Amino acid sequence: xxxxxxxxxxxxxxxxxxxxxxxxxxxxxxxxxxxxxxxxxxxxxxxxxxxxxxxxxxxxxxxxxxxxxxxxxxxxxxxxxxxxxxxxxxxxxxxxxxxxxxxxxxxxxxxxxxxxxxxxxxxxxxxxxxxxxxxxxxxxxxxxxxxxxxxxxxxxxxxxx
Amino acid sequence: xxxxxxxxxxxxxxxxxxxxxxxxxxxxxxxxxxxxxxxxxxxxxxxxxxxxxxxxxxxxxxxxxxxxxxxxxxxxxxxxxxxxxxxxxxxxxxxxxxxxxxxxxxxxxxxxxxxxxxxxxxxxxxxxxxxxxxxxxxxxxxxxxxxxxxxxxxxxxxxxxxxxxxxxxxxxxxxxxxxxxxxxxxxxxxxxxxxxxxxxxxxxxxxxxxxxxxxxxxxxxxxxxxxxxxxxxxxxxxxxxxxxxxxxxxxxxxxxxxxxxxxxxxxxxxxxxxxxxxxxxxxxxxxxxxxxxxxxxxxxxxxxxxxxxxxxxxxxxxxxxxxxxxxxxxxxxxxxxxxxxxxxxxxxxxxxxxxxxxxxxxxxxxxxxxxxxxxxxxxxxxxxxxxxxxxxxxxxxxxxxxxxxxxxxxxxxxxxxxxxxxxxxxxxxxxxxxxxxxxxxxxxxxxxxxxxxxxxxxxxxxxxxxxxxxxxxxxxxxxxxxxxxxxxxxxxxxxxxxxxxxxxxxxxxxxxxxxxxxxxxxxxxxxxxxxxxxxxxxxxxxxxxxxx
Numbered sequence: 001x002x003x004x005x006x007x008x009x010x011x012x013x014x015x016x017x018x019x020x021x022x023x024x025x026x027x028x029x030x031x032x033x034x035x036x037x038x039x040x041x042x043x044x045x046x047x048x049x050x051x052x053x054x055x056x057x058x059x060x061x062x063x064x065x066x067x068x069x070x071x072x073x074x075x076x077x078x079x080x081x082x083x084x085x086x087x088x089x090x091x092x093x094x095x096x097x098x099x100x101x102x103x104x105x106x107x108x109x110x111x112x113x114x115x116x117x118x119x120x121x122x123x124x125x126x127x128x129x130x131x132x133x134x135x136x137x138x139x140x141x142x143x144x145x146x147x148x149x150x151x152x153x154x155x156x157x158x159x160x161x
Numbered sequence: 162x163x164x165x166x167x168x169x170x171x172x173x174x175x176x177x178x179x180x181x182x183x184x185x186x187x188x189x190x191x192x193x194x195x196x197x198x199x200x201x202x203x204x205x206x207x208x209x210x211x212x213x214x215x216x217x218x219x220x221x222x223x224x225x226x227x228x229x230x231x232x233x234x235x236x237x238x239x240x241x242x243x244x245x246x247x248x249x250x251x252x253x254x255x256x257x258x259x260x261x262x263x264x265x266x267x268x269x270x271x272x273x274x275x276x277x278x279x280x281x282x283x284x285x286x287x288x289x290x291x292x293x294x295x296x297x298x299x300x301x302x303x304x305x306x307x308x309x310x311x312x313x314x315x316x317x318x319x320x321x322x323x324x325x326x327x328x329x330x331x332x333x334x335x336x337x338x339x340x341x342x343x344x345x346x347x348x349x350x351x352x353x354x355x356x357x358x359x360x361x362x363x364x365x366x367x368x369x370x371x372x373x374x375x376x377x378x379x380x381x382x383x384x385x386x387x388x389x390x391x392x393x394x395x396x397x398x399x400x401x402x403x404x405x406x407x408x409x410x411x412x413x414x415x416x417x418x419x420x421x422x423x424x425x426x427x428x429x430x431x432x433x434x435x436x437x438x439x440x441x442x443x444x445x446x447x448x449x450x451x452x453x454x455x456x457x458x459x460x461x462x463x464x465x466x467x468x469x470x471x472x473x474x475x476x477x478x479x480x481x482x483x484x485x486x487x488x489x490x491x492x493x494x495x496x497x498x499x500x501x502x503x504x505x506x507x508x509x510x511x512x513x514x515x516x517x518x519x520x521x522x523x524x525x526x527x528x529x530x531x532x533x534x535x536x537x538x539x540x541x542x543x544x545x546x547x548x549x550x551x552x553x554x555x556x557x558x559x560x561x562x563x564x565x566x567x568x569x570x571x572x573x574x575x576x577x578x579x580x581x582x583x584x585x586x587x588x589x590x591x592x593x594x595x596x597x598x599x600x601x602x603x604x605x606x607x608x609x610x611x612x613x614x615x616x617x618x619x620x621x622x623x624x625x626x627x628x629x630x631x632x633x634x635x636x637x638x639x640x641x642x643x644x645x646x647x648x649x650x651x652x653x654x655x656x657x658x659x660x661x662x663x664x665x666x667x668x669x670x671x672x673x674x675x676x677x678x679x680x681x682x683x684x685x686x687x688x689x690x691x692x693x694x695x696x697x698x699x700x701x702x703x704x705x706x707x708x709x
Contacts, residue, residue: 010350014286014287014298017287017290018290021290021291022291025291055477055481058477059474059477059478062473062474062477062478063474065473065474066320066472066474068294068295068315068348068350068351069350070350071349071350
């Protein structure tokens with residue numbers, strides 16, 4: 001099972017370390033982690049995607065709630081949330097496959113944001129499944145490097161209004 | 162310090178720390194100085210707070226733990242940076258495992274040099290992260306009063322535990338323009354649940370009325386919330402039998418007719434049987450940890466489990482409870498006491514009494530040695546009613562759990578962490594905090610040699626010591642394990658070369674008593690207890706003796 005934890009924390013030094021340390025000490029998985037400031041500069045939001053059985057996922061929430069730097073923990077399933085991940089992928093191209101790469105980008109709603117005579121960087125912002133699909137579609141393409149943000153998620157509008 | 166007339170001495174960070182401790186009612190600090198904590202130890206000279214110089218930093222934390230457990234007041238230890246701070250970690254981890262509150266102040270190198278690996282720098286807040294309830298690194302002197310106020314609050318509320326405050330030397334030396342100790346703590350992220358949910362409380366009563374064979378299993382959390390008297394009242398009113406975990410020893414007097422001993426793989430067979438055959442278990446302030454409940458799945462099989470704990474994460478961590486009840490044990494039992502349970506469990510209690518009568522383990526003591534079982538039970542009968550008995554880790558601990566008779570006193574030991582060497586410094590803290598109470602310490606010859614240096618601290622500060630050392634010249638508990646697991650292939654358990662305890666006693670100015678067999682044991686116990694001196698009583702125990 002997968003679960004998304006949206007964790008509001010005090011924006012202080014060492015807090016990320018405390019939260020990540022708790023996951024590793026208790027043998028919980030972190031599938032993805034994204035951190036950034038919220039509208040209040042004193043508060044950061046961590047979006048953590050984790051997987052495990054029901055009891056583990058429940059323990060993660062309880063252990064997060066115990067951390068004194070954590071203000072609020074919200075959890076939601078993938079279906080009850082809007083989630084996005086940003087990926088930048090740099091590929092080598094030739095004139096033989098340039099057209100094909102551009103077509104894939106068009107279909108996948110990805111855009112080319114940088115290029116040279118031999119390489120191009122493609123940006124995609126989508127749900128994690130689509131990102132995986134794009135990588136899959138490029139299996140015949142020479143990938144130079146990939147950078148991903150990890151999942152960001154918010155609860156669907158209307159769920160807790 | 163002499164202040165010249167007309168000159169107002171400016172306050173610095175170190176003075177502020179001392180003022181904060183005074184505001185918290187701290188009477189003494191256990192610790193070890195060094196350059197990075199020197200400003201604090203300079204300021205404390207101007208205060209009535211007494212400093213106790215332990216002989217190694219780990220024991221400062223153990224002493225603070227013993228002090229708290231004896232008095233209920235949070236104690237402070239203060240050590241220097243680097244090795245001072247890292248030495249204290251085992252003591253902090255020991256306190257954390259048993260949810261004992263304490264405040265540990267560590268000196269730190271100059272804040273501008275942090276991270277550059279200068280002399281005696283250690284990232285102590287990073288190192289203790291998984292053993293503390295919370296930690297602070299104070300970089301701004303103005304924050305000190307708030308931080309210390311919060312630290313005491315966090316340590317001593319909710320699920321209690323140690324809090325560490327790391328204070329760089331320049332922060333201690335910096336002038337603080339305005340000192341004001343906050344009256345209240347304002348933490349938006351920390352609001353421990355105290356009161357139990359009333360719907361859940363009603364459910365507990367309903368389950369009790371349905372049950373034929375209920376049992377209450379009490380843990381260390383009961384003592385931490387000071388709920389022992391209300392629980393005694395509750396079980397007495399409703400005639401419900403009780404068992405305990407190791408940390409829960411002392412919640413019920415051993416001879417209370419409703420008490421059926423300690424559970425677990427080193428517990429009483431009839432206590433475990435009572436758990437297995439019950440139809441309703443009420444766990445209170447107990448973690449359902451592996452040594453107490455080796456197969457958590459079994460305690461929810463064919464029965465209802467109510468789990469009461471102040472830490473919601475403990476409920477469902479090791480076993481899923483049917484009725485989770487988050488809150489402070491004292492509050493919850495105060496409320497439970499308001500209800501009357503319309504059910505009679507007399508038949509079940511009679512069954513348990515039968516088990517107790519038939520299943521008491523039989524020992525085969527070797528007459529050439531002291532029998533620890535008889536020693537402990539006889540000695541505890543002779544102790545004052547409110548005596549504090551502090552034991553170490555190993556066979557001595559298991560025998561104490563099995564044979565110590567608690568009347569109205571306390572039983573202190575390191576449960577969760579099982580830290581050898583705990584007893585002597587913890588007893589030191591306990592006796593220091595309760596000078597009018599009888600404090601008896603017992604350890605093996607292995608654990609004795611881990612903390613015997615504290616005998617000097619006790620002599621220095623006139624803290625009377627009543628110490629029993631069970632000598633068998635081996636690490637008995639490990640030997641026993643190797644006996645069962647490796648069929649008597651003994652590895653690294655022989656304690657040959659240990660010092661002659663008579664000379665040790667003499668060296669530390671203690672009276673020495675030697676008990677070789679049970680012959681004239683009674684007189685020796687009386688002499689040991691009655692002496693107004695510090696006494697070391699060496700008891701020779703069969704190296705082949707087993708706790709099981």
